[in-house]
């Protein structure tokens with residue numbers, strides 16, 4: 525760690541991708557044409573794209589070099605063994621199955637262990653995890669601690685599992701084999717990218733052992749979680765990240781992973797576990813739906829880049845830059861008086877749009893209104909996580925049921941933007957905040973039956 529305040533990007537740039545500059549008038553036209561839905565705007569008409577940190581990162585020179593050495597053999601390719609070694613080196617897990625992305629690992633796992641009458645707990649299930657569990661007629665329950673649900677509360681490990689609630693569930697179904705697995709999502713993406721402490725992972729495992737239930741990690745952001753442990757949990761401040769990661773995985777029996785996050789690649793995932801009995805079943809479904817088990821939906825070069833990405837993501841300099849640059853962004857917004865979710869998570873900054881735009885009621889989608897304002901003002905793309913995404917209508921009365929929170933997420937792609945890009949975003953947000961009273965609510969013009977936020981047509985109210 526450097527003694528200087530400025531945390532520099534720990535890389536220099538050798539290949540660049542131009543950003544197309546646009547004017548306010550251009551953006552107004554693009555937004556109108558897109559029916560005010562940010563997903564329908566072409567990526568080249570975006571200046572700074574903070575829609576997601578999934579698969580949007582930049583690979584290193586070493587990863588591109590590794591790709592040239594990718595082995596494209598159908599069966600038993602060298603790149604698979606390199607990838608499996610890299611996964612095993614960090615997780616210690618025995619069986620490794622590559623998949624085309626994280627949700628494919630989830631689908632394979634839950635189609636085997638799920639089923640009618642079963643229940644799977646998690647701190648907070650990510651939406652694809654919940655959907656894959658429910659698709660297999662299994663109940664998905666969220667037991668994040670109460671602190672994790674209060675957006676303004678500053679607490680070091682808001683992703684922790686509520687062990688009391690978990691034990692009550694285990695006790696309720698004791699001896700029934702109705703809980704095939706317990707999951708723990710590190711960091712807790714749907715809860716604001718908040719970390720889980722080592723003590724909580726250890727205690728969750730202990731409880732699982734007591735009731736003979738395997739613990740699986742949803743490990744998408746395992747390295748970011750490890751860095752938070754190093755920063756915030758006594759006893760870990762002098763440990764190297766790789767050892768923290770190894771300890772985290774030593775408490776689990778398996779993991780699902782989206783390599784689009786902390787494996788620093790643009791596509792990929794894996795399912796890893798120890799259970800020999802599960803091996804054959806997973807292998808059969810893998811062959812049926814993803815491909816031969818030594819490539820599982822990925823090219824040899826993808827596996828090669830993934831193996832290298834796993835080595836780079838646990839580097840201290842990278843993680844210090846990753847976490848501190850996200851904190852830099854969030855703390856500047858706090859200074860400007862913009863209400864953000866606290867503390868700042870690992871991969872994104874979330875604005876509490878309900879608090880920032882109190883004149884826009886939830887049924888007029890304050891998060892979406894802010895999202896459009898940010899695009900118009902500065903060409904920035906962000907993502908509403910509020911009533912457009914999760915709001916419902918009462919089946920009987922048609923009354924509007926708002927989401928729990930009205931958030932706007934600005935996710936930071938890995939190694940893509942520099943501090944000046946982020947400074948620009950901060951300046952745009954400052955401007956939007958100064959004129960926030962002029963921001964109008966929205967209404968839905970046309971909406972599909974499910975996952976409406978991706979394709980709904982919207983329009984500003986009173987126009």
Ligand SMILES: *Cc1c(COP(=O)(O)O)cnc(C)c1O
Nearest residue numbers: 625626627650652713744782784
């Ligand atoms: C992204 C993500 C997934 C799903 O992974 P995909 O690669 O998008 O299919 C699952 N869990 C968490 C916590 C995630 O962030």
